[in-house]
Amino acid sequence: QVQLQESGPGLVKPSQTLSLTCTVSGGSISSGSYYWSWIRQPAGKGLEWIGRVYTSGSTNYNPSLKSRVTISVDTSKNQFSLKLSSVTAADTAVYYCARDRGSQGDYFAYWGQGTLVTVSS
């Protein structure tokens, strides 16, 4: 059973870059054909898909964030990561990493527990 765990700083200053890592256990990130996604949720609000990286390393980003987002995969560490630049208070949210079910569908079958990132000076 695949498990995902987010990690990274809980506090980021405005204008800086938010960096998070998702560590995958219970299977190799490079096996199978899956999309590994980042999703965020501001307190009391809904879910926003940030983007995803495929097992091969190709990426798709939400156009609303595309200019500021980089998602990459590190197969040697069984991790994938998120970088969001030029953050503001509006980027304060719980950030989740998630995986789909590959050829069986791009819905999110596996989720991390989430990590709260606050943007504040």
Add this chain to the structure above:
Amino acid sequence: DIVMTQSPDSLAVSLGERATINCKSSQSVLYSSSNKNYLAWYQQKPGQPPKLLIYWASTREYGVPDRFSGSGSGTDFTLTISSLQAEDVAVYYCQQYYSTPLTFGGGTKVEIK
């Protein structure tokens, strides 16, 4: 982008009664070649990540109680909880995976009346 609109924003249902949540997409999420609707439903309880309930609009995820069911096609979808239990108190989200950006509905909060 495909906009997902859920209704109502919240609803209160008595224990054992039916709860119905609607989700409408701004364009069809039915892929004609496969005749599948690229629509999923999730349940989120406070402090927890969303949990997958339904995919392909009507396929129940393994381990999800059969009181949860999904229906609909094209642009209009429904999640039904046939007999509400106390543990079903949560926020429910629909999501389309027909095209990127993947998008979610705004959520429907289900409470006990």
